Amino acid sequence: MNILALDTSTEYLSLALLLDGRLIQREMLAGQSHSQRILPLLRELLDEAGVELSDLDGIAFGAGPGSFTGLRIGCGVAQGLALGADLPVVGVSTLLALAEDAQGADKVIACLDARMGEVYHAAYIKQGAGWKEVVAPGLYKPEDVPAVEGSGWTGAGSGWQSYAEALQQCYVGQAGNLLPEAYPRAAAIAALALPGFLAGEGRIADEAAPVYIRNKVALKTSERLAKANAA
Amino acid sequence: MLILGIESSCDETGLALYDTKQGLLSHALHSQIEMHAEYGGVVPELASRDHIRRALPLTRHVLNQAGKTLQDIDGIAYTQGPGLSGALLVGTSIAEALAFSLNLPTIGVHHLEGHLLAPLLEANPPAFPFVALLVSGGHTQLMRVSAIGDYELLGDTLDDAAGEAFDKTAKLLGLSYPGGPAISRLASQGTAGACQLPRPMLNNGDLNFSFSGLKTAVLTLVNQYGNQLDEQAKADIAYEFQEAVTEVLTKKCMAALRNTGLDQLIVSGGVGANARLRERLDAATKRRHCHVHYPRLEFCTDNGAMIAFAGAMRMQHAHISDHGFTVRPRWDLAELQTP
Numbered sequence: 001m002n003i004l005a006l007d008t009s010t011e012y013l014s015l016a017l018l019l020d021g022r023l024i025q026r027e028m029l030a031g032q033s034h035s036q037r038i039l040p041l042l043r044e045l046l047d048e049a050g051v052e053l054s055d056l057d058g059i060a061f062g063a064g065p066g067s068f069t070g071l072r073i074g075c076g077v078a079q080g081l082a083l084g085a086d087l088p089v090v091g092v093s094t095l096l097a098l099a100e101d102a103q104g105a106d107k108v109i110a111c112l113d114a115r116m117g118e119v120y121h122a123a124y125i126k127q128g129a130g131w132k133e134v135v136a137p138g139l140y141k142p143e144d145v146p147a148v149e150g151s152g153w154t155g156a157g158s159g160w161q162s163y164a165e166a167l168q169q170c171y172v173g174q175a176g177n178l179l180p181e182a183y184p185r186a187a188a189i190a191a192l193a194l195p196g197f198l199a200g201e202g203r204i205a206d207e208a209a210p211v212y213i214r215n216k217v218a219l220k221t222s223e224r225l226a227k228a229n230a231a
Numbered sequence: 232m233l234i235l236g237i238e239s240s241c242d243e244t245g246l247a248l249y250d251t252k253q254g255l256l257s258h259a260l261h262s263q264i265e266m267h268a269e270y271g272g273v274v275p276e277l278a279s280r281d282h283i284r285r286a287l288p289l290t291r292h293v294l295n296q297a298g299k300t301l302q303d304i305d306g307i308a309y310t311q312g313p314g315l316s317g318a319l320l321v322g323t324s325i326a327e328a329l330a331f332s333l334n335l336p337t338i339g340v341h342h343l344e345g346h347l348l349a350p351l352l353e354a355n356p357p358a359f360p361f362v363a364l365l366v367s368g369g370h371t372q373l374m375r376v377s378a379i380g381d382y383e384l385l386g387d388t389l390d391d392a393a394g395e396a397f398d399k400t401a402k403l404l405g406l407s408y409p410g411g412p413a414i415s416r417l418a419s420q421g422t423a424g425a426c427q428l429p430r431p432m433l434n435n436g437d438l439n440f441s442f443s444g445l446k447t448a449v450l451t452l453v454n455q456y457g458n459q460l461d462e463q464a465k466a467d468i469a470y471e472f473q474e475a476v477t478e479v480l481t482k483k484c485m486a487a488l489r490n491t492g493l494d495q496l497i498v499s500g501g502v503g504a505n506a507r508l509r510e511r512l513d514a515a516t517k518r519r520h521c522h523v524h525y526p527r528l529e530f531c532t533d534n535g536a537m538i539a540f541a542g543a544m545r546m547q548h549a550h551i552s553d554h555g556f557t558v559r560p561r562w563d564l565a566e567l568q569t570p
Contacts, residue, residue, distance in 0.1 A: 035555070083325075083332070084332025217276040221271040
């Protein structure tokens, strides 16, 4: 089975090809230049691997949470490629990708900086070849993140960098190993998507959708008025 | 040559297929107006979130409608700007990735060039050169159009766009968003001469516009009515407001024709759908033995057809790029060049 995976949810641009177990990847710190870089970098990656899109069996993408614009570039590119090459798509949680990539840890608190003083957060425990989600992805103030049980947790992702102190206070004695510089990587996304593709769970391109978590982005006129009246 | 056009610059997702021999084969649109209405205006993040849900189903729809497959497409045109950057990025990402996978050339279209050329999609299109009035929620411009990409700005608004004035006046009168159709409906119940509004810059000798003062004058009127602002008073204000805007637009269009010595006018953009404006322009151009051309009503507002068409006009000069892409949220039409 041959899979292309991509992630544009953070300032990194991460691409990977998983070709019958062989991994080839291309990564860069893209800042705000994902749109300029992603397809030229994909061309390089395909050329290096000596394959074309038509040789693939599916496209996986980091569905989120992450930068809204970044998520849509990744999802839009996945949609366009999958439509043109008639391939199924699988969206993978960026938080789960952090767990998968956490240096072999088997208990991971994944935390991404969500800006506006909040973090995207989830907790996972390794179970067989996969992961059990013990705290579902959510949006929290760093000091209000949900509790986890026991110790031996690894903290991964930019949330642990931006809000190190607040998070460590929430998990005193529980999270010793910290990977604050970890980011969602395409190689992890490909590995996580593989069982889904093998099980025939890939969806048509139209259904590829970002997972934003932060869904309240504006107030309706009625809500604004209610707020003004309350003040 | 078969061109797929994608528009996603603001609050409508538009897809279309244009064939350089057979003309427009199919088009489809999803408008987000209802979604944004609850918020009192377009919320950019919500617009982007909707575009990415709609673009592919609409693409399949226009292909089915035209009896074509992806493999029949020769090039992909998409709106590259101006507009909301997040919204533009959705259409752009999908277009470039689709072109990458199908090995097709792409063209990033200027949204206003799309509007400007939209009347050419109709039967008996005007030949170059002509005067164009581009009048929408974001723009009020008069241009001399000598060829594709050869646009000379003759006049522009110094502040609000005409469509913006419609929206703001509608808000002052407690009408729903978008304001244009709401004002127009209410104006039909109004009485001529019941109140007075200024005709800004009507006789100042140039082709520029100003509509922010008109909005302030409406606010003053609304305050004067105070408790007496009943439905009839609102209708009278709507009537007078529409008269003021359409009179100014019409007079300046006629002045532009006179100054350039041209006898053809095209009108494009959302306000171009206003029935009173069309009535006035029809009468004024007829008196002067000039001709006025409009796009069909559904192509006055944003749509994929005009993007596919403008793309087709430039596609002969497109090349297959490396598909690195950017959007241009602010992009001056005057920067365009002939292909």
